[in-house]
Amino acid sequence: MSRRQRPARRTLLALCAATAVLATTVAAAPAVASQETASATASTTATAALDDTYYQGAIGKTGTALKSSLHSIIKNQTKITYAQVWTALKATDQDPANSSNVIELYTGRSISKSNNGGNSGQWNREHVWAKSHGDFGEATGPGTDVHHLRPEDVSVNSIRGNKDFDNGGSAVSGAPGNYTDSDSFEPRDAVKGDVARMILYMAVRYEGDDSWPDLEPNERVNNGSSPAMGKLSVLKQWNDEDPPDAFEQRRNQVIYDQFQHNRNPFIDHPEWVEAIW
Template sequence: MSRKACWICILLIFVMGCTASPTLSSVEEAKRESTGEDVTLEGYIVGVPTQVNHVERQTFSSNYALALADDPEETDVEAMIFVQLDSEYRHQFGLESNPDRVGDLIVATGVKQEYFSHDGIKQVSQLKVKQTEDEKEQEQALEPPNYYEGLQEVEGKELKSKINDIIDAHNELSYDDVWEALIELDGNPAEPDEVLLLYSGRSMANNANGGGVDEWNREHVWPQSHGDFGTSMGPGTDLHHLKPTDTTINSSRGNLDFDNGGEAHDEAEGTYSDSDSWEPRDEVKGDVARMVFYMAVRYEGEREGEPDLELVDRVETDGPVLGKLSTLKEWHEADPVDDFERERNELIYSTYQGNRNPFIDHPEFVERIW
C-alpha cells in the first residue's frame, strides 16, 4: 500500500471515530467529566433538587429539575447529578406534574455544568425513557418466535412495507362483535364488571354501552372520516385502534387530529382541544400514538375497498391522512408501552384478529420508519 493510501485510511478512521454515537455514561462517570463537556448519561430519576444538599423525594414542588442516580433507591445527594429541565421537557418529565416518573431509567444528553452548586447537566438536547432489561424480556416473552423475522436490515419505507406484509392478513370482526371484544380487552382488572374509558380514565359498567349521554361507545382512534371507512369490517372494526370512551367525550373529539394544546375538557381531566386538534391525558398519549402508527402501516390500500392511510406532520387534515406526526412521536417516547397495552395486544392476537401491533412489541420501529 502506498504512503498516500495509508494516510487516507488513517483519515477515514479518524472521521469515523469523530462521528460515532456518544458513549453512554453512568451518573458516577458523568460526575467526573470536566465542566463544559458534552455528556450523554443514563440514570434513575430519584427526586427534585432544590438546593446543593437537598433533594425532594416526594411531594414535589416544581417541574424545573431532576436528580438522577445509578441506584433508584439512592439517598446520598453526593451520588446524584442534577439535570436542569428547560420548558420543552417539563410537561413530560417534571415530577410535580408526573410524580410516577420516580424510578424511571432515562437517558439525558447535555452539557456538564454546575447546578445548585452541584454536579449538573444543563442545555439538555435529549431526554427519553430507556426501556429496562426486565421490560424487554417481558415483551419478548409475549411475542411469538419469528413473528418479525427478516426486519433487522431494513429501514424506512421498506421496513414499513415488510411489517405490512406480516400484519395485513387477519380475522375481521363485525361492528356488533366489537362490543364484546372491548369488554374483555379493556376490562377493569379491579372491577370485573366494568371497562376503563380511554380519554377520561373513568371506569364504567360494561353493560352501559350505547349512544346515550351516560353510556360508553366505540371510539375510532383513527377517525372514520380520515379514510372514509365507516364501520365496515376491516379498518372500521380493527380492534387495534378501537377503545371504549364516554359518548360525550367521543363526540367532542370528533375527527380532530392529534396535537398539544387547547382548552381543558371539562369531563376528561388532562385532556385539551381546540378547533383543529385533540390532546389526550398523559397516561394514554403513547397508547394513542401506537394505535395510529399501527393503522398507518396496516392499511396501505392494497386490498379492494381498503384506504391507504398516512401520517403527516400537520393538523387540519382531510382525506386518508392524520396528524401530527412529530407530536405523536413525542408522545410515544414520553409514555412508554405498559403491561396493559402488552396484554391487550396479546389478546387481540390470540383471541380475536390473529395479528399484532408491532409498535407495542418493538417501540424502536417508530424511529426506524419515521
C-alpha cells in the same frame, strides 16, 4: 414530667418513628424492584420469541423496507364485524382491578361493561383513527379494526369527533388532562403513547392494497376526509414520552390471541416508530 422534658421526648419519639418508616421502606424496595425487574425480563423474553417467529421477516430492516415487511405480517388478520367490536372491547379493555368494567381511553374512568350504548353517561366505540379520515366508516376492515377502537364516554367521544392529534387547547369537560381546540385533540399523558402507536399501526396496516385507502400520518391538522392523520412529529414525541405499559401490552396480546390474530408492532417494538418515520 416537666414542660422542659416534653419537647425532648417528642423529638425522640419522632426520630424513632422516622427510623421505623425508613427501615420499612428499605425492606420493601428490593421487593418492588424485583417485581419490576421480573416484569421487564418477561416482556423482553416474549418479544425475543416474537422476533424469532412473528416478526422474523422484519428484523434488521429500517425505513420503507421495515414498513413494507410489517405490513405483510400484520395484514394477515381475522376480521370482525362492528357488532362484534362490543364483545372484543369488553375483553381487550377490561379493568385490571374490576373484571366487570372496562377502562375508557380518554377519561380513564372505569365503567360497567354493560353500560354501553349511545346515551350520555354510557361508553361507545371510539375510532382513534377517525373513520372520516379516509371515509371507511364502520364496514368490516379499518372501521372495525380493534387495534384502534377503544371504549370512551359518549360525550367525550363527541368532543374529540374527527380531530387530528396535537398539543394544546382548552381543558375537556369530564375528562381531566385532555385538551382540545377547533382542529386538534390532546389526550391525557397516560395514553399519549397508546394513541400514537394506534395511529401508526393503522398507517402500516392499511396501505391501499386491499380495497381500503392508503392511510398515512402527516404534519397537518384539519385533514378532513383525506386518508391522513396528524401531527406525526407530535405522535413520535408521545411514543417516546409514554412507552407501552402492562395494560397496553395485555391488550395487544388479547387481540392477537382471541380476536384478530395480528399484532400492533409498535407496542412490541416502540423503537420501530423512529426506524420508519
